[in-house]
Amino acid sequence: MFHSLALAAAFLAPSPGMAGGIAALDIRGAQVSSNGFARTSDAVARVMQDLAGPAVDGKSLTFFVQSVADNRFRATLGKGRIGIDSPAAMAARPPKKIHSITVPIPPAASGIALPPVEGARDGARPLVVIDAGHGGHDPGAINKETGQREKDVTLNIAQAIRDELVKSGRVRVALTRSDDRFLVLQERYGIARKMGADLFISIHADSAENEEAHGATVYTLSETASDREAARLAARENKADIINGVNLGGQSGDVSSILIDLTQRESMNVSASFARLLQREASPYVPFRTAYHRFASLIVLKAPDTPSVLFETGYISNTADAAFLSSREGQRKIATGAARAIEVHFARKLAMN
Numbered sequence: 001m002f003h004s005l006a007l008a009a010a011f012l013a014p015s016p017g018m019a020g021g022i023a024a025l026d027i028r029g030a031q032v033s034s035n036g037f038a039r040t041s042d043a044v045a046r047v048m049q050d051l052a053g054p055a056v057d058g059k060s061l062t063f064f065v066q067s068v069a070d071n072r073f074r075a076t077l078g079k080g081r082i083g084i085d086s087p088a089a090m091a092a093r094p095p096k097k098i099h100s101i102t103v104p105i106p107p108a109a110s111g112i113a114l115p116p117v118e119g120a121r122d123g124a125r126p127l128v129v130i131d132a133g134h135g136g137h138d139p140g141a142i143n144k145e146t147g148q149r150e151k152d153v154t155l156n157i158a159q160a161i162r163d164e165l166v167k168s169g170r171v172r173v174a175l176t177r178s179d180d181r182f183l184v185l186q187e188r189y190g191i192a193r194k195m196g197a198d199l200f201i202s203i204h205a206d207s208a209e210n211e212e213a214h215g216a217t218v219y220t221l222s223e224t225a226s227d228r229e230a231a232r233l234a235a236r237e238n239k240a241d242i243i244n245g246v247n248l249g250g251q252s253g254d255v256s257s258i259l260i261d262l263t264q265r266e267s268m269n270v271s272a273s274f275a276r277l278l279q280r281e282a283s284p285y286v287p288f289r290t291a292y293h294r295f296a297s298l299i300v301l302k303a304p305d306t307p308s309v310l311f312e313t314g315y316i317s318n319t320a321d322a323a324f325l326s327s328r329e330g331q332r333k334i335a336t337g338a339a340r341a342i343e344v345h346f347a348r349k350l351a352m353n
């Protein structure tokens with residue numbers, strides 16, 4: 001049985017950046033069951049997707065846009081194969097289907113594959129899900145001089161924390177990804193929720209224009225950002241779901257604005273206390289910033305019932321931090337600190353019960 005997927009696109013102008021701008025549109029998982037709509041200033045494109053049947057997992061639709069000569073573009077327009085809007089018209093009118101193609105897609109698979117659980121064998125032990133930020137087509141932040149990529153650093157650190165937790169055997173642990181693959185933000189916390197995780201830690205490395213900026217920061221969820229920097233960080237990290245203007249996460253256009261459910265309050269309190277504990281236990285090993293705990297509306301922390309933190313382990317844009325984050329030694333230190341915090345966190349919880 002096949003389900004069809006309709007894709008509508010409107011192009012503003014044949015700009016030179018366009019061929020690179022929308023090289024491929026990778027439509028994944030259940031996220032496309034709602035319409036994606038996005039417009040970026042440099043890719044000058046708008047793409048919507050409608051899914052007629054159930055969503056699929058792990059299948060992709062590739063959509064190529066090629067630069068052509070001006071006269072050929074006009075000729076194509078004349079045939080009515082693609083539509084053209086002025087930027088003003090685009091903003092004024094509701095999204096309209098201008099051109100559609102139908103692509104057969106194989107039957108739906110049964111959702112995201114859950115990763116293996118490692119560490120303590122006792123199923124009653126708490127489960128920690130460690131999420132290595134970014135991956136696949138999304139490299140995250142990049143060090144301009146060395147080319148070090150956030151997605152590699154986060155994977156190595158996540159694996160180092162996993163190894164440390166497995167070694168002590170006090171908790172169960174799983175990684176959202178253990179290779180260089182892309183996951184949308186909902187899949188990341190979705191894995192934690194499906195597995196019934198007791199704690200979710202998303203690992204990242206920060207970047208800033210100011211190359212002097214250094215040190216680690218722990219972020220927890222809040223509807224209102226603690227400061228402008230926190231708001232900027234949320235905007236940057238939430239954009240992981242948007243590739244070339246296409247929102248893979250299927251969220252509304254404004255991903256930086258998220259609503260927080262009342263049921264999240266309790267999780268948010270536990271998350272905040274873990275953030276303080278992480279700094280306390282890890283600071284002998286990892287340099288933290290003075291204002292080490294900040295609040296931001298980060299989609300990856302949005303699981304209502306799972307205490308969650310986003311750990312910006314340092315600045316990949318800073319020479320010393322980048323070297324620390326990329327070294328085995330640095331990764332081991334971060335892992336030691338994080339594992340101590342995790343174990344103290346659950347020991348406390350146990351003592352309170």
Ligand code: ZN
Binds near residue numbers: 133134
């Ligand atoms: Zn990141």
